[in-house]
Amino acid sequence: MTEDLLDAAAGRHGVLCARDAAAADVHPSTLASLVRTGRIVRVRRGAYVLSGPWHAAMPDARLALRTRAVLHARGVPGAATHQSALAVHALPVHAVPTTVVDATGPVSRNRTEAGLRLHPLASAPTVVDVDGCPTVDVATAVAQVLLRSGRTPGIVAADAALRRGTSVDALHAAVAALASTTHAAGRAGRMLATADPASESVGETLTRLLLRDQGWAVESQVRVADQGGHVVARVDLLVEGRVVVEFDGLVKYEGAQGRAALAAEKRREDALRALGYEVVRVVWSDLDRPGHVARSVRAALARAAGRPAAPRSARGDLDGRACSRRTG
Template sequence: MKDDRMVRRADALADGHADHELRALYERQGWERLVNGVYVPSSRLAGLSEQARHRLLIDAVFPTIAEGSAVSHRSAALLHGLPLPTGGFDKVHVTRHRRGGGRANASVIVHCAPWVPYATVDRIPVTSLARTVVDLARTEPLLSAVIAGDAALKRCDPQELDAELQRARGWKGVAQARRAVSLMDGRSENPGESQSRIILRENGFDVVSQVEILDPDGRLLARIDWLVNGVVVCEFDGKAKYTKYLRQDENPGDVVFREKVREDAVRDLGYPVVHWTWADLANPAELVARVARAVERAAALPPPRGSVRSAPCGLQTRAHLPNAREIA
């Protein structure tokens, strides 16, 4: 038996190997039992993230799942490449196309519900991207579901989410799902932006994502992460911010300088500017207080000069996309 692949007991026995040879794999030869009847080299598991190990688990268990099933929920989100928080990847989620009979064992959770239409990832049947988002929205915490949904809306039409919500009428968690879907916005560029937007919206701020600010002559000055209450510019500074926008022959210091010039121009128009990072998201109350103080400062100033407009985007949000000044 090769030492770089997954070995299934049934296949090994069919190839003429004996059970004692399989026992020797994980007792003496550096293999591990991934699930009952499936073995992998310990070296293959070493250093794997929780999600990478879950991907192996999907490969291990899916051939044993009954026909008429599709990988679903968190497992489907992983196959679709959606961002998810750590934890909860110890079992593979599948959905059977039937009304009842859900069950769980040491490695699989079986849900029962209609799941058409479905997709295929690496030849594995998986619930469609839109259905996966709605399943997450029914079963995951609000923030986790919205972060995944924001990412999904870069690849699926909001109307597909509406159709899946209709199919889910009467299912457990559908009211929660409707609320989560209503908050999703594909214009968020990373989970930090998604989390920031939800914190602000849940605390009563009017938040518009990805806004372009123009000077009084109509020239584009800046594209910002959010315009809050029409008067405050808010920016999330993720780890990649100063490498993402590097131009040829530039270093991060050049990006910092260019960002400072841009921000000075925005402030000169009369907009208070608030920045934060991942560390600030750990203390949402303080973040909310900072933005609230900026809104108060803006109320004491003359209206900002120039105009604003929603940055170009596709079918990425359920929200109405306003024209210049409509969002101010």
């Protein structure tokens, strides 16, 4: 009986609830034993996740698992909202709590109880099914996060949503539908104007916002060409047309492949500098020191100002065979 219960959970993204256990004739004491022995993880009263998927998951994915488990355990009308919906849609969740599930439910006003924040059912105008989990649509989830949590969490989600195919119009329509005041709608609309579908990662989005806050013109995913028009690189960010800013995520330069990647990266940067560009690298820890990043870019701009202008560049994606692209 126990193995049947766990097998059934594996087919539901690893989630199960006390109701499933009862249906499988698994006694509550056995369910508690599964928690004690580490085979399942209790994420809320009556809601569980298989330990394998749970421990293998990053925070965003854990929020998706938690959300699926809680909604499955509740067994009443409701859908994931806000960052919980983003997680279920596999969109990035940044700078917001991941231990509280947001969902609609049969309540007349917002209510928070033991890791669950409930919103009235009417607050979810469009509900979709994401592999068995009822969830607000992507545009609504992004708008909810933007309106409640502000620019950075909202634009991280908006960039990813736009890149995946959600339209700008859909995001603006969702904001207009959800904003409680004209002022809130206008503020969120202005924030949405800074979103960029060209961003390829959370780190790139955060770096772009940091640079824009300094008042600089910033372009994402720019093709850099030499004097003959041959594209030599596609760079993460280009500041004021002169300084290349590259965000480095989990780049490893270990072993033979790592050494080859490092050598290729050096050749790429040498080619950019030979064309008159300055190159600044940003890593995750730098994002906690915006002043340091700003000083580095400011110094690079000053160095570039003393040299002839670099060749014109163009934004846009290219086939990887047509230009050098860092794989970090």
